[in-house]
């Protein structure tokens with residue numbers, strides 16, 4: 001039976017980076033994946049350009065039942081360290097918005113970089129590998145694969161979450177955690193579009209494709225200022241993806257569709273200057289025409305001139321457009337979610353080594369654990385930082 005210092009399960013962002021670093025530190029590493037190619041999610045990410053980190057990474061941008069857990073790894077391997085590595089590989093990048101860094105050319109460059117780093121660490125890679133069982137004894141971990149068995153003194157679970165099952169996502173990591181007595185917190189789709197109840201969805205069908213700047217607020221008070229996109233299934237766009245991670249079924253979100261305009265003052269000024277101008281045309285100066293027409297058909301915008309708009313109507317219009325309360329029907333689920341919230345409970349793990357405190361040699365890194373970042377490169381940074389922390393421990 002072939003023996004390794006460490007076996008890493010999952011050749012995604014976290015697994016590849018951890019395997020490469022441990023290999024470069026002198027460990028004999030085996031990297032396993034059930035897919036045909038490594039880094040499949042990286043290739044899909046950031047619209048094919050991979051939003052690989054964020055300039056403003058900070059622990060507050062991560063959701064977890066144990067909010068302090070991510071601090072150590074994020075502080076020890078930072079966005080600047082990863083930017084440095086990307087630079088060493090000659091990958092050109094740019095900031096798109098809000099500190100989000102993307103490759104100028106293609107996400108393939110990040111995968112190629114990780115493959116090159118794995119080669120530098122002499123990592124043995126086995127793709128299309130199903131792990132049938134994992135057993136632990138004094139020697140470490142014995143894995144039954146389809147075909148043969150392998151042994152590793154240490155085992156790293158980097159099998160990710162449940163989002164995008166088409167890209168190889170599986171509950172494997174949760175099952176291993178449970179097998180070794182670790183708690184797995186309930187999982188749900190995060191960074192995911194909202195679906196709407198049928199009557200509202202039907203009323204808004206004509207808006208599919210319309211995008212507006214917005215400020216969106218969850219019931220717990222968390223606020224995001226980003227674009228909102230109407231779709232044929234409901235609501236999407238960065239604002240909605242962000243708030244979806246903080247939303248629980250049955251809750252409402254409040255949406256300001258005019259965050260950059262003091263609507264009451266704008267209407268008063270316009271009324272002074274052009275009293276006979278229609279309310280609809282006035283609002284179309286601030287909002288997409290299709291949205292104004294739809295809202296008028298729904299009865300939210302009275303068919304009047306500015307002069308005819310009475311103060312009660314104006315107040316309720318301003319209230320509606322700046323505090324639109326929506327109760328989503330649900331989310332699009334794991335099929336389109338970018339991440340999985342919940343997962344392996346970090347209370348049982350060391351934040352320095354990512355090792356299970358009661359199961360020596362068993363480590364969890366990346367999305368499989370209960371650490372989920374905002375949209376914008378935060379999730380990849382968690383993959384890099386947790387992988388780095390784990391690799392240091394493997395090499396010790």
Ligand SMILES: Cc1cc2nc3c(=O)[nH]c(=O)nc-3n(C[C@H](O)[C@H](O)[C@H](O)COP(=O)(O)OP(=O)(O)OC[C@H]3O[C@@H](n4cnc5c(N)ncnc54)[C@H](O)[C@@H]3O)c2cc1C
Pocket residue numbers: 009010011012013014015032033034035038039040041042044045046047050051052053129130131158159160161163164167168169170171172173337338339365366367368376377378379380381383
């Ligand atoms: C469409 C999309 C776009 C995204 N864009 C961004 C972005 O631009 N920026 C950002 O920060 N985050 C983005 N994310 C989130 C980011 O991709 C993940 O958070 C990140 O990939 C997690 O890394 P990971 O290594 O933990 O898991 P993954 O990258 O998911 O890797 C897990 C690996 O484990 C393998 N695996 C699973 N089960 C088994 C098993 N039983 N046996 C063997 N192997 C197994 C999988 O095939 C996979 O290769 C995006 C996600 C999606 C779905």
